[in-house]
Amino acid sequence: MKIDGAIFDLDGTLLDSMFIWDTIGEDYLRSLGIQPREDLSQTFKTMSLLQAAKHYQREYGVTHNIEEIMHGVNGMIENYYFNDVKTKDGVRDMLEKLKRDVVKMCVATATDLHLAKAALERNGILGYFSKIFTCTEVGSGKDTPEIYNRALAHLGTPKQRTVVFEDALYAVKTAKEAGFFVAGVYDRSEAAQSAEIQERSDIYINSFAEMRDYID
Numbered sequence: 001m002k003i004d005g006a007i008f009d010l011d012g013t014l015l016d017s018m019f020i021w022d023t024i025g026e027d028y029l030r031s032l033g034i035q036p037r038e039d040l041s042q043t044f045k046t047m048s049l050l051q052a053a054k055h056y057q058r059e060y061g062v063t064h065n066i067e068e069i070m071h072g073v074n075g076m077i078e079n080y081y082f083n084d085v086k087t088k089d090g091v092r093d094m095l096e097k098l099k100r101d102v103v104k105m106c107v108a109t110a111t112d113l114h115l116a117k118a119a120l121e122r123n124g125i126l127g128y129f130s131k132i133f134t135c136t137e138v139g140s141g142k143d144t145p146e147i148y149n150r151a152l153a154h155l156g157t158p159k160q161r162t163v164v165f166e167d168a169l170y171a172v173k174t175a176k177e178a179g180f181f182v183a184g185v186y187d188r189s190e191a192a193q194s195a196e197i198q199e200r201s202d203i204y205i206n207s208f209a210e211m212r213d214y215i216d
Contacts, residue, residue: 001214003103005157007148007180008129010109010116012167012187017085017119019189020077025052028073034060046143046170048110048135049073070136074112081115087123088185090208095128097215104155107132108147108164130154142171145178152180169193172200183211 012018025044026036044052053069056062062069098105106129109116113134120126133151140146152162164175167187176182184201185208186194198204203214 003098003101003161003163003215005152005155005162006098006103006105007151007155007162007164008105008107009164009166009168009171009185010107010111010119012189013165013185014087014091014107014125015085015119015123016088016187017080018167018187020080020085022189024073024077027076028069029056029060029062031072031076032062034062036060045168046141048141049112050136050139051141070112074115078115081111081119082122085119085123087125088187088208090211092123092125094208094211095125097212099128101215104157105129106151106154108142108151109133110135110142112136142166142168142174145174148175148178148180167197169197169200172197176200176202183214 008014011021022041025040029036047055049070050066053066056069107116109132111134113132116132116134117126131154133147135141135147138147138150148164152159155162159179160181162180163183164180165183165185166172166175167185167190169190172182172184182201184197184204186206190197205211
């Protein structure tokens with residue numbers, strides 16, 4: 001296949017970081033002395049941080065304003081993004097290959113900009129991307145295609161030759177229904193949904209080393 005553009009998810013796709021989000025919702029509520037419901041982590045899987053903040057107010061009666069909630073959650077994970085998070089296997093080699101092939105690349109993530117930028121920069125791959133789009137900036141989560149459409153408009157590449165790389169089932173569904181070519185990426189946090197992700201994606205990779213089999 002010939003690729004002109006690539007839109008990369010961040011957590012669970014470029015970065016081995018999705019697990020940090022599996023419990024952050026519960027941890028934040030407990031820090032306020034609020035006991036979370038058992039289904040909270042599953043509920044938050046399809047939400048941006050902005051959507052999660054509104055959910056805290058609506059469903060749990062959190063009285064902090066939206067900015068305070070988002071700052072509180074980000075503050076709990078900043079150290080990890082600034083100092084610890086690593087890329088997934090094969091990411092750098094894949095990005096270098098795409099750069100040599102003059103493929104335009106950007107990031108579309110639910111993680112806020114300062115965290116995403118810090119993690120990409122520390123891992124030495126920030127320079128591969130012309131822009132980082134965040135759900136907070138766009139104003140919607142990946143349950144709608146707005147962030148992908150914004151990224152595509154920025155890249156200026158044909159949709160049929162622009163690949164969206166995603167590890168989460170709901171995001172794969174959104175991108176695919178919006179008409180994008182979707183590469184599903186295995187992540188242990190989505191292991192239970194891996195079969196359906198593979199079924200719904202145009203291609204499916206267990207690591208970025210496998211992408212060499214698909215790119216001209």
